[in-house]
Amino acid sequence: MANRLAAALSPYLRQHAGNPVHWQEWGDEALAEARERDVPILLSIGYAACHWCHVMAHESFEDDATAAVMNEHFVCIKVDREERPDIDAIYMNATVAMAGHGGWPMTCFLTPDGAPFYCGTYYPNTPRGGMPSFVQVLEAIDDTWRTRRDDVTQAAEAVAVELRRSSGGLPAGGRIVDAALLDAAAATVAGDEDREHGGFGGAPKFPPSNLLEGLLRGYERTRSADTLGLVERTAEAMARGGIYDQLGGGFARYSVDAAWTVPHFEKMLYDNALLLRLYAHLARVTDAELPQRVARETVEFLLRDLLTAEGAFASALDADTEGVEGLTYVWTPEQLVEVLGPGDGRWAAEMFTVTPGGTFEHGSSVLQLLDEPDDPERLADVRARLFAARAQRPQPGRDDKVVTAWNAFAVTALAEAGVAFGEPAWIDAAVGCAQFLLERHLADGRLRRASLGGVAGTPAGVLEDYGALVTALLAVHQATGEERWIEGARELADIALDRFADPERPGSWFDTADDAESLVARPRDPVDGATPAGASLIAEALLSLSALVHDDSRYADAAASSLSVASVLLDRVPRAAGHWLTVAEASVRGPIQVAVAGGGELLDAARRLAPGGAIVTGGDPGSSPLLAGRPLIGGAPAAYVCRGFVCDRPVTTVPGLREALAAV
Numbered sequence: 300m301a302n303r304l305a306a307a308l309s310p311y312l313r314q315h316a317g318n319p320v321h322w323q324e325w326g327d328e329a330l331a332e333a334r335e336r337d338v339p340i341l342l343s344i345g346y347a348a349c350h351w352c353h354v355m356a357h358e359s360f361e362d363d364a365t366a367a368v369m370n371e372h373f374v375c376i377k378v379d380r381e382e383r384p385d386i387d388a389i390y391m392n393a394t395v396a397m398a399g400h401g402g403w404p405m406t407c408f409l410t411p412d413g414a415p416f417y418c419g420t421y422y423p424n425t426p427r428g429g430m431p432s433f434v435q436v437l438e439a440i441d442d443t444w445r446t447r448r449d450d451v452t453q454a455a456e457a458v459a460v461e462l463r464r465s466s467g468g469l470p471a472g473g474r475i476v477d478a479a480l481l482d483a484a485a486a487t488v489a490g491d492e493d494r495e496h497g498g499f500g501g502a503p504k505f506p507p508s509n510l511l512e513g514l515l516r517g518y519e520r521t522r523s524a525d526t527l528g529l530v531e532r533t534a535e536a537m538a539r540g541g542i543y544d545q546l547g548g549g550f551a552r553y554s555v556d557a558a559w560t561v562p563h564f565e566k567m568l569y570d571n572a573l574l575l576r577l578y579a580h581l582a583r584v585t586d587a588e589l590p591q592r593v594a595r596e597t598v599e600f601l602l603r604d605l606l607t608a609e610g611a612f613a614s615a616l617d618a619d620t621e622g623v624e625g626l627t628y629v630w631t632p633e634q635l636v637e638v639l640g641p642g643d644g645r646w647a648a649e650m651f652t653v654t655p656g657g658t659f660e661h662g663s664s665v666l667q668l669l670d671e672p673d674d675p676e677r678l679a680d681v682r683a684r685l686f687a688a689r690a691q692r693p694q695p696g697r698d699d700k701v702v703t704a705w706n707a708f709a710v711t712a713l714a715e716a717g718v719a720f721g722e723p724a725w726i727d728a729a730v731g732c733a734q735f736l737l738e739r740h741l742a743d744g745r746l747r748r749a750s751l752g753g754v755a756g757t758p759a760g761v762l763e764d765y766g767a768l769v770t771a772l773l774a775v776h777q778a779t780g781e782e783r784w785i786e787g788a789r790e791l792a793d794i795a796l797d798r799f800a801d802p803e804r805p806g807s808w809f810d811t812a813d814d815a816e817s818l819v820a821r822p823r824d825p826v827d828g829a830t831p832a833g834a835s836l837i838a839e840a841l842l843s844l845s846a847l848v849h850d851d852s853r854y855a856d857a858a859a860s861s862l863s864v865a866s867v868l869l870d871r872v873p874r875a876a877g878h879w880l881t882v883a884e885a886s887v888r889g890p891i892q893v894a895v896a897g898g899g900e901l902l903d904a905a906r907r908l909a910p911g912g913a914i915v916t917g918g919d920p921g922s923s924p925l926l927a928g929r930p931l932i933g934g935a936p937a938a939y940v941c942r943g944f945v946c947d948r949p950v951t952t953v954p955g956l957r958e959a960l961a962a963v
Contacts, residue, residue, distance in 0.1 A: 300370065308749065308756035309379035310698045311347040315356065319366035322377045325386060333374040333411035339444050339451075340413070341373035341437075344387055344405040346380050347698035348552075348565035348615035350624055351421045352404045357622070358424035359433045365424065368434055372441040373408075380405075381614055381702055382749050382758050385811050388822040392465060393458055394418040408440050413819045414455035417443075462820040468807040469825055473866030476883050478520070480866060484873035484880055485517050485526055491874060492529055496558045497536030499874060503563070505553040506537055508573035509831055512911065513880030515580055519910035520888060527585075534581055537574075538593045541658070541665030544628070545651060546686040548596030549604070550574050552618075552829075560658055561665050564625045564695070565618035568605055569830050571597055572612075572708035579716035580911050594716055598725055601709060607699060609739070609753045610731035612709050614702055617695040627692050629663035630685075638688040639681060647681050701750045703740050703760055704830070706732055707767035714774040718906045718915075726778045733775050736768060737787055745794065745812075762810045765795040766836030773843045773914075780898075780918040785847055792844055795837050796853060806860030808834040825865060831878030838862060839882045846892050846914045847924055862886055885912025889942035891963055892916075893956075894925040896949075897936030904953045905938055908960055 303323040304316040315322050323329050325342075333340050343360075345352035359365045369375050380387035380403065387405070393415040395401040401420065408417040417440060422433035431439075444451055474480050488510065491499045498504045511530050518526040537543060540559025542551050549571050551562030575597045582590040605612045620626035630653050636644030647653070651666040658664040672678045710729045717725030739755055740747050746760030746768065769788045776784035798812040801823075810822040810833045825834040838861040845855035862883055868876035869883060885891075893909050895902040895917035902917035909915050916925045929939050929949070937949040940959040947963075950956050 304377060308700070308751045308754070309347075309382045310700055310751065311345060311352075311379040311381075312377050314347065315360060315377055318356070318360045319363050319370075320360050320375050321366075321370045322375050325376050325378050325383065329374055329376050330411055330413060336374065337411075338373055339416075339440065340409040340411065341369060341375045342378065342390060342405075342407040342409055342415075343376070344378045344380050344390060344407070345403045346615070347696070347700070348567065348617045349403050350563065350565070350618040351402075353617075353619055353622070355404050355421050355433075359422070362424065365434055365437075368437050372437065372444075374411075379700075381698075381700065382756065384748075384761055384763070385815070385818065385822050388810065388824055389462060389818055389820055390415060390418065392462055394420065396458070396461065406436075410451070410455045414459040415819075416451050416455040416458065459819050466820045466823045468801065468804055468823055469864055469867050473863060474870050476862045476866050476869070476886065478887055480869055481517060481880065481883055481887060482521065484869045484876070485514055485523075487873050488514065489525065489529055492532075493557065494532075497533040498557075498559070502557045503553050503555050504542075504557060504559060505829055506542070506550060506570055506574055507533065507874075507877060508570065508577050509827055509881060510874060510877030512573075512577050512580065513877050513884060515577070515584065516881060516884035516911040519584065520884060530581065531585070531587075534578065534593075535589060538578075538589055539668050539670075541667050543593070544600070545666040545668050546682055546689060547600055547604070548593075548598075549600030550597070560667065562625075563618055564628060566600075566604075566616040567705075568601075568612050568614050568702070569705040569708055571601060571605075572705065572712045573830070575601070575712040575716060576708075579712065579719055583719045583907060591720075594720070598713065598716065598722075601713075602728060605697070606728070607701060609701070609735055610728075611701040611735045611750075612706050612732065614698040614700045614705060616697055620693050620695045625659060625663075625665070627689065627695055629659050629665055631657070631663050635685070639684060643677075643681055643684075646677070647685070650678065650681075699751060701735075701740075703736060703746055703748055703764035704767040704836075706736055707764070707771035708830075710736075710771035711767075711774040714771070714778040718778050721903070726775075729771075729775055730779065733771055733784070736771075744790075746791070759812060759815055762795065762799045762808055762833030763830065763836050765791050765799065766833055766838075766840045767831075769795070769840035770836065770843060773840070773847065776847070776923075777915055780916065780922065782923055785844075785923075788840070788844055789848060789851075792837075792840060792854065795840075796857060799833075799837070800857065804864075806857070806862075806864035808837060808861070826868065826872075826875045827878045828875075834861060835865065835876075835878040835882055838865070839878070839885070842882060842886055842890060843914060846890050847916070849924060858882075858886065881912070888912070888963065890914055891960070892925060892939075892941040893960070894923075894929055894939045894941070895936060896920045896926055896929045896939070897931050899936050901936045901938050901951070901953065901956060904956055908957055910960070 300321045304312045390407045391401045397418045407415050426432045542554045542559045542562045552565050578590045578594040632648045635647045653664040710733045713725045713729035747755040748758040769791050772784045772788040801807040841854045841858040865879045891913040893905045893915045898917040905915050920930045938956045940947045942963045
């Protein structure tokens with residue numbers, strides 16, 4: 300036997316191809332080997348940008364003695380959680396149930412049929428902090444497997460039963476999805492705000508991008524100053540803190556403290572795409588300088604640091620550089636003076652809160668910009684010089700894997716930001732990425748989860764891939780007016796309805812297709828997390844599609860039933876239903892549709908003024924379904940504002956359009 304990861308598509312798996320551990324990918328062959336050898340499976344799940352995954356790999360997986368124990372007593376399987384979110388979801392649920400917490404690296408011990416009987420996360424190579432060493436865990440599991448097999452079998456069966464039970468979907472009996480429910484959800488969320496630092500709860504803090512987008516749409520409906528204030532406070536706190544790259548743009552995955560000061564340094568595509576959508580929307584609503592700047596800088600980061608040669612976007616930048624967390628990004632006062640000279644160096648230290656004691660480790664600081672400078676031109680010059688100097692440092696590795704859903708998030712954000720900011724290059728980037736996904740990630744009529752170097756892997760797309768890509772294609776349609784994007788969206792939506800919907804529970808969705816690989820349980824998680832749930836994404840997609848396509852009632856019906864099922868989340872745990880709130884706000888308002896016959900200045904104004912979630916199209920009369928039967932008025936462009944199936948009289952001026960939108 301030997302390590303079999305060299306040919307893997309995932310860069311994370313390839314990182315482990317040189318380990319002395321006999322790693323292999325998840326599949327029937329690995330499970331069959333465990334049955335034949337009569338040994339348990341050691342399942343290790345992580346991702347390329349994960350700091351503690353690298354630590355455990357260095358301590359244990361690169362160690363010959365540890366690898367010998369692993370190889371002798373287990374079939375060792377490596378899984379990239381980003382490539383196989385279905386496997387990750389199942390065993391994360393088991394880990395949380397057994398250990399009381401989850402995270403990565405995830406370390407699970409399974410029977411040969413895949414049922415977990417012992418799960419944990421990171422294990423050190425020597426006993427410390429009350430934790431056993433990894434080898435001690437391995438030896439204890441082996442002993443239990445050999446001497447107490449009946450206990451292992453019973454435990455595994457009990458866990459498998461619970462996993463299947465927990466994937467049964469949401470309880471029935473939710474509330475009606477109306478303005479009252481959304482207002483109550485917003486009030487509940489506001490009660491959890493950290494008024495001092497922004498965001499919600501304590502450390503660690505993750506960017507609540509979906510939740511803020513939902514609240515921002517709620518503000519557009521209610522004009523509640525309190526709601527807008529909450530969104531602005533959190534958006535500003537993140538943008539000024541260390542979680543935001545003050546030199547190169549883009550956000551880190553989370554902050555280890557409550558004040559957004561010190562990030563966990565990996566930069567994920569999904570965070571930056573979702574946050575771009577939020578900041579571009581906030582800039583459009585408030586016309587404030589800070590969200591405009593952050594949106595532009597985030598686009599620059601995406602196009603500079605994550606764009607692949609094929610026109611798609613890489614998954615992440617690592618947390619570590621040459622094995623040291625934050626090495627690329629942190630500064631000391633002396634380093635600032637070395638690059639900038641004494642005057643600008645001391646000024647930069649004050650502006651960016653770089654202190655002698657440091658805000659990070661070893662006297663270094665993460666750059667923050669807590670206040671706007673009196674001299675913005677000086678700041679721009681200092682930032683450019685520091686960024687150029689930083690570019691000469693060792694850089695973090697990049698996970699070049701192209702994930703369908705995350706790229707779809709980027710397409711949606713770039714298309715929406717491009718039309719709002721009048722940046723055709725951003726729209727071009729969205730079009731190029733969308734075209735790549737349709738050409739390379741669709742195989743035999745079905746989506747694949749990921750690709751590398753333009754070659755799609757074998758793992759099948761999951762519900763979030765379908766939902767996110769449908770919405771992305773519709774965003775591109777609205778930005779370009781091209782009909783072909785609607786057809787592509789319909790094809791994917793039809794597959795989702797046929798393959799992922801629960802036929803026994805209308806409005807409930809599985810995260811894997813009905814013909815996907817059979818696992819110990821069929822995953823179904825409707826709760827929004829760092830990324831939206833697959834169910835909330837498909838609900839958004841179907842709601843938008845129903846406003847653009849009027850010859851198939853299934854789209855509107857499925858969107859409505861999905862929101863009805865999810866109303867229990869909005870009612871009871873709205874902080875875990877951020878994207879559901881986003882979709883529900885659009886639904887309660889119609890969704891609003893603005894069709895501009897003739898385009899031009901009136902179309903530009905519609906894109907700028909329409910609330911989040913509105914469907915805005917423009918072009919020649921009759922050139923798309925929303926423009927059918929909607930002529931020019933007196934030979935001039937005309938905007939038709941509709942809510943659901945009810946339309947106002949057409950307007951031909953920007954003030955008239957503003958008035959019409961304010962009335963819906």
